[in-house]
Amino acid sequence: MxxxxxxxxxxxxxCIGTSLDEVRDALYQGKSGIIFSxxxxxxxxxxxxxxxxxxxDLKPYVPRNLRNFMPExxxxxxxxxxxxxxxxxxxxxxxxxxxxxxxxxxxxVAEATMQSLxxxxxxxxxVACGSGAIFQxxxxxxxxxxxxxxxxxxxxxxxxxACASGSQSIGxxxxxxxxxxxxxxxxxxxxxxxxxxxxxxxGIQAFSIREDEPEKASRPFDASRDGLVPSGGGATVILxxxxxxxxxxxxxxxxxxxxxxxxNGDHISTPNVAGPARSLELCLRNGGIDPKQIGYINxxxxxxxxxxxxxxxxxxxxxxxxxxPVTSTKSQTGHEMWMAGASEIIYSTLMMKNxxxxxxINFEKPDEETACINVLPETKETHFDxxxxxxxxxxGTNSTIIxxxx
Amino acid sequence: MTREExxxxxxxxxxxxxxxxxxxxxxxxxxxxxxxxxxLSLVDLIGIVQTKYGVLISKAELPTIKTFAQLYxxxxxxxx
Numbered sequence: 001m002x003x004x005x006x007x008x009x010x011x012x013x014x015c016i017g018t019s020l021d022e023v024r025d026a027l028y029q030g031k032s033g034i035i036f037s038x039x040x041x042x043x044x045x046x047x048x049x050x051x052x053x054x055x056x057d058l059k060p061y062v063p064r065n066l067r068n069f070m071p072e073x074x075x076x077x078x079x080x081x082x083x084x085x086x087x088x089x090x091x092x093x094x095x096x097x098x099x100x101x102x103x104x105x106x107x108x109v110a111e112a113t114m115q116s117l118x119x120x121x122x123x124x125x126x127v128a129c130g131s132g133a134i135f136q137x138x139x140x141x142x143x144x145x146x147x148x149x150x151x152x153x154x155x156x157x158x159x160x161x162a163c164a165s166g167s168q169s170i171g172x173x174x175x176x177x178x179x180x181x182x183x184x185x186x187x188x189x190x191x192x193x194x195x196x197x198x199x200x201x202x203g204i205q206a207f208s209i210r211e212d213e214p215e216k217a218s219r220p221f222d223a224s225r226d227g228l229v230p231s232g233g234g235a236t237v238i239l240x241x242x243x244x245x246x247x248x249x250x251x252x253x254x255x256x257x258x259x260x261x262x263x264n265g266d267h268i269s270t271p272n273v274a275g276p277a278r279s280l281e282l283c284l285r286n287g288g289i290d291p292k293q294i295g296y297i298n299x300x301x302x303x304x305x306x307x308x309x310x311x312x313x314x315x316x317x318x319x320x321x322x323x324x325p326v327t328s329t330k331s332q333t334g335h336e337m338w339m340a341g342a343s344e345i346i347y348s349t350l351m352m353k354n355x356x357x358x359x360x361i362n363f364e365k366p367d368e369e370t371a372c373i374n375v376l377p378e379t380k381e382t383h384f385d386x387x388x389x390x391x392x393x394x395x396g397t398n399s400t401i402i403x404x405x406x
Numbered sequence: 407m408t409r410e411e412x413x414x415x416x417x418x419x420x421x422x423x424x425x426x427x428x429x430x431x432x433x434x435x436x437x438x439x440x441x442x443x444x445x446l447s448l449v450d451l452i453g454i455v456q457t458k459y460g461v462l463i464s465k466a467e468l469p470t471i472k473t474f475a476q477l478y479x480x481x482x483x484x485x486x
Contacts, residue, residue: 059425064425064442065444065446065447068446125456125457127456127462128456131448131450
């Protein structure tokens with residue numbers, strides 16, 4: 001990358017915490033954010049497991065007429081971004097006098113769309129949809145709302161890449177900054193956590209049905225895993241060029257060293273090994289990084305049988321068998337989907353800055369094909385200066401980011 | 407519905423939807439300022455009246471409704 005790209009702010013609203021301190025402690029303690037939802041069971045879900053994400057009350061921050069444009073995911077995106085801007089020391093005056101951009105990951109608008117169309121069909125009138133419906137039901141609702149609320153005048157773009165959306169948004173933002181096209185970009189991902197967003201996902205039987213043990217249901221790489229657990233929330237990171245951050249006296253948290261990506265060109269839901277492996281390879285090559293420099297891998301692994309196997313094999317292909325420590329924080333958070341690529345950069349950065357690797361909870365023993373990687377089952381206090389984070393999505397979209405300590 | 411019933415119902419609905427103190431809704435109070443309506447949120451007022459009473463306020467008649475009393479009049483006269 002031509003310009004160095006650094007992280008100067010982070011904000012998070014998730015099922016394991018709604019502040020950086022809470023999340024750091026939850027990661028260290030191996031806390032699970034997964035619960036059983038009777039509401040989902042009663043509604044007809046095969047699996048009623050879900051991340052317990054607190055609702056956001058934006059009344060103190062956003063007036064009714066502007067909140068009216070915001071569905072659940074935009075509210076998560078707003079609160080995470082507010083935290084991240086505070087964390088970065090960027091205030092309203094700064095935003096009003098500088099060109100700050102936003103690239104944010106999102107890939108569903110189910111609840112807002114359903115609610116407005118229900119009103120339309122019930123009343124036989126389009127007016128009944130309400131004035132906020134058109135904005136709420138567009139996939140770019142997060143970037144359109146946040147750009148207006150925070151008065152952003154730079155790039156304004158939503159990245160929709162399934163479960164790699166958050167990661168791709170960070171990669172794209174880093175690319176623009178490295179090329180000198182933007183000095184500062186807000187990026188991240190958010191995911192609606194209501195049942196409508198993932199009802200059809202439940203329908204294809206991709207979720208764990210270990211309902212009697214919610215906290216043990218998400219168990220990436222473990223031999224007895226039986227599917228993912230859906231979750232949501234919002235995660236924001238502030239990226240800047242190194243020069244820009246130094247000039248404004250920002251606290252530099254970490255540096256984005258490289259971004260890699262690839263497409264599988266294969267099945268819509270079943271991943272392969274070659275696609276993820278090329279994403280990893282490109283990321284290492286782009287950054288000029290030797291695999292030995294990577295002290296930790298935050299895996300995409302969602303706790304599905306096939307997906308975890310394919311990722312383990314891709315990692316082993318590039319890093320050798322049972323070398324670098326690997327964990328999936330989805331063991332604690334469930335799968336935060338469009339948010340995951342961003343939240344997992346935050347989780348991993350918190351670990352790197354605080355000298356530990358959060359254990360891959362519920363990992364008891366690997367199966368034949370996940371035994372090729374070094375999964376840490378328990379939290380380990382250790383120092384590392386560089387990590388790699390994977391995010392893969394439906395359609396075979398892969399994204400890999402390497403971050404180093406500063 | 408009687409006028410009294412309309413007033414009680416629509417005032418409560420508008421106070422909740424537009425997040426204002428119901429006490430500020432008085433017959434002579436200006437609707438636009440009281441509900442802080444803009445060109446978009448005005449649609450929500452029209453939508454509530456249509457959904458609750460089956461009354462669609464026409465674009466031509468909209469400018470004649472400036473106070474809550476005029477809104478009550480309109481609903482009372484057009485309700486089905």
